[in-house]
Amino acid sequence: MGSMWLIWLILSIGFAIIEITNASFFIIWFSVGSIGALVVSLLTSNFVIQFLVFLMISVILLIFTHKITKKFISSKPSYKTNIDILKNAQGIVIEEINNVKGTGQVKVQGEIWSALSVNDEIIAVNTKIIVFDVKGVKLIVGPDITLN
Numbered sequence: 001m002g003s004m005w006l007i008w009l010i011l012s013i014g015f016a017i018i019e020i021t022n023a024s025f026f027i028i029w030f031s032v033g034s035i036g037a038l039v040v041s042l043l044t045s046n047f048v049i050q051f052l053v054f055l056m057i058s059v060i061l062l063i064f065t066h067k068i069t070k071k072f073i074s075s076k077p078s079y080k081t082n083i084d085i086l087k088n089a090q091g092i093v094i095e096e097i098n099n100v101k102g103t104g105q106v107k108v109q110g111e112i113w114s115a116l117s118v119n120d121e122i123i124a125v126n127t128k129i130i131v132f133d134v135k136g137v138k139l140i141v142g143p144d145i146t147l148n
Helices: 004-022 028-043 047-072 082-086
Strands: 090-098 103-108 111-117 128-135 138-143
Touching: 004 028, 004 047, 028 047, 082 128, 090 111, 090 138, 103 128, 103 138
Parallel strands: 111 138
Antiparallel strands: 090 103, 090 128, 103 111, 128 138
């Protein structure tokens, strides 16, 4: 078991490579734990002690850095994009919206957009609408019952 340090080194490098490929900031702590176990393997050949050091370092780092890393790794931007601003915006139909025919245009915030009806109903010209979602370059809209 005199070469356990080499196994811990290989594991450490392996965990680091996995972290680089997925950037989750989760696997890196196992790499650090492997380095701790590598150091312990130079002092003792007892695998159980080495593994416990690996496990303790990895788990402690995971627990104490979870909140910090969660702040930096977010799936949603902290600012509104133009698309976010369009949701719940009001507008008016300028070309009849008919999902079956693939027709429909609306004017929202001074801009003309292609539109689809949220529930496949036909929406007539001059009907006031509200934007529910954006799919690609089309707005998903429905009649705005508060304005009609």
